[in-house]
Amino acid sequence: MSKQDDGFRMMRVVTVERLAPHMQRLRLAGDDLAHFDTLGNLHVRLHVQDRPGAASGKLAQGPEDRGLRKGRSSNVVTRYYTIRRIDAAAGWLDIDFVLHDHAGPACSFALRAKPGDICGVSGPCGLGVKKAGHYLLAGDETALPAIARIAETLPPDVQGDIVIETCGPEDRLPFAAPAGMSIEWVDRWPRYQGPGRGFIEPVTEKIQACAAGKNYFIWLAGEFGAYEAFRPHLASIPKSRCINVPYWRR
Ligand SMILES: Cc1cc2nc3c(=O)[nH]c(=O)nc-3n(C[C@H](O)[C@H](O)[C@H](O)COP(=O)(O)OP(=O)(O)OC[C@H]3O[C@@H](n4cnc5c(N)ncnc54)[C@H](O)[C@@H]3O)c2cc1C
Incomplete structure (x- = not known):
C-alpha cells in the first residue's frame, strides 16, 4: 500500500x-x-x-x-x-x-x-490472534466469519476450544479447524434475544481453564452483553493474551 x-x-x-x-x-x-x-x-x-x-x-x-x-x-x-x-x-x-x-x-x-x-x-x-499453543475462540454469528478464518489458518498442531452461539442449528456453518480444537455450537435462547446463559457460562468456564495454562490466547467477539459478561474474567489476563470486542449492541 x-x-x-x-x-x-x-x-x-x-x-x-x-x-x-x-x-x-x-x-x-x-x-x-x-x-x-x-x-x-x-x-x-x-x-x-x-x-x-x-x-x-x-x-x-x-x-x-x-x-x-x-x-x-x-x-x-x-x-x-x-x-x-x-x-x-x-x-x-x-x-x-x-x-x-x-x-x-x-x-x-x-x-x-x-x-x-x-x-x-x-x-x-482489527487484530488477529497471537501465536500460542492453546486457543479459545468464541462468539456469535457476527464473529463466525472471523472465527472460521482464524481456525482455518491456525497451525495444525494447536489445541483448544471454539464456542459459537447461533439462532439455531440451521445457522451453523461448517469450517475447518485443527484436529486438537473442539467446536461447540450453542443455540441462543430466547431465540432472538442477546447472548444466553447457555453461551456465557461455558465460555466463562473455558476462559478460566485456559488462563490456568501458560501458552494460550483467548479471542472473544459478539454482542455487547457478552463483552460485558466476560470482561471481569479477563481482568487478570495480560492484554497480549486476549481480545474481547463488542461487534454490535442490542
Ligand atoms: C471488527 C468487526 C467485525 C465484524 N464482522 C462482521 C461480519 O463479518 N459479519 C456480520 O454480519 N457482522 C459483523 N460485524 C457486526 C456488524 O458490524 C454489526 O452487526 C452492524 O451493526 C450491522 O450493521 P447494520 O447497518 O445492519 O445495522 P445497524 O444500523 O448498525 O443497527 C440497526 C439495528 O440492528 C441491531 N443489530 C445490529 N447487528 C445485529 C445483529 N448481528 N443481530 C441482531 N441485531 C443487530 C442494532 O442493535 C440496531 O438496533 C462486525 C463488527 C465488528 C466491530
Missing part, C-alpha cells in the same frame, strides 16, 4: 449466496486487493448507502465516490465486517453478512444485493 493509499476501494458485487437462513455471502470484486490479504488485520470498513428503500446499486464512481472516500457523503454509512476469504490475485473477497431482524444499512445492502451493486471498502483493520 503506498503512502497515498488509505486502503479505500470501490467494490462490485459479483455473487450473492444465501449460506443459511440468517447468513448471506457477498463476493466483492475490486482492484489491487493485495494489502487486504493479511491475517494481522481481519476486518474492513464497509461503506454503503444509508437510504432505507433505496436501490443499493446507486453508488456511482465519480463525485459520489469522492464523498464516500472522505466520509462526507450524507447518504453513506460505515460498518465493520470481516473478510471471510480473499483471493487478491483473482481480485475478490467474501464477506458473510448476518441477516438480523432490525436490518440497518449494511444488513439491508446484503439482503437486497445483486451482481453489479457497488459499495466501498477500506482498511484492513
Whole structure:
C-alpha cells in the first residue's frame, strides 16, 4: 500500500449466496486487493448507502465516490465486517453478512444485493490472534466469519476450544479447524434475544481453564452483553493474551 493509499476501494458485487437462513455471502470484486490479504488485520470498513428503500446499486464512481472516500457523503454509512476469504490475485473477497431482524444499512445492502451493486471498502483493520499453543475462540454469528478464518489458518498442531452461539442449528456453518480444537455450537435462547446463559457460562468456564495454562490466547467477539459478561474474567489476563470486542449492541 503506498503512502497515498488509505486502503479505500470501490467494490462490485459479483455473487450473492444465501449460506443459511440468517447468513448471506457477498463476493466483492475490486482492484489491487493485495494489502487486504493479511491475517494481522481481519476486518474492513464497509461503506454503503444509508437510504432505507433505496436501490443499493446507486453508488456511482465519480463525485459520489469522492464523498464516500472522505466520509462526507450524507447518504453513506460505515460498518465493520470481516473478510471471510480473499483471493487478491483473482481480485475478490467474501464477506458473510448476518441477516438480523432490525436490518440497518449494511444488513439491508446484503439482503437486497445483486451482481453489479457497488459499495466501498477500506482498511484492513482489527487484530488477529497471537501465536500460542492453546486457543479459545468464541462468539456469535457476527464473529463466525472471523472465527472460521482464524481456525482455518491456525497451525495444525494447536489445541483448544471454539464456542459459537447461533439462532439455531440451521445457522451453523461448517469450517475447518485443527484436529486438537473442539467446536461447540450453542443455540441462543430466547431465540432472538442477546447472548444466553447457555453461551456465557461455558465460555466463562473455558476462559478460566485456559488462563490456568501458560501458552494460550483467548479471542472473544459478539454482542455487547457478552463483552460485558466476560470482561471481569479477563481482568487478570495480560492484554497480549486476549481480545474481547463488542461487534454490535442490542
Ligand atoms: C471488527 C468487526 C467485525 C465484524 N464482522 C462482521 C461480519 O463479518 N459479519 C456480520 O454480519 N457482522 C459483523 N460485524 C457486526 C456488524 O458490524 C454489526 O452487526 C452492524 O451493526 C450491522 O450493521 P447494520 O447497518 O445492519 O445495522 P445497524 O444500523 O448498525 O443497527 C440497526 C439495528 O440492528 C441491531 N443489530 C445490529 N447487528 C445485529 C445483529 N448481528 N443481530 C441482531 N441485531 C443487530 C442494532 O442493535 C440496531 O438496533 C462486525 C463488527 C465488528 C466491530
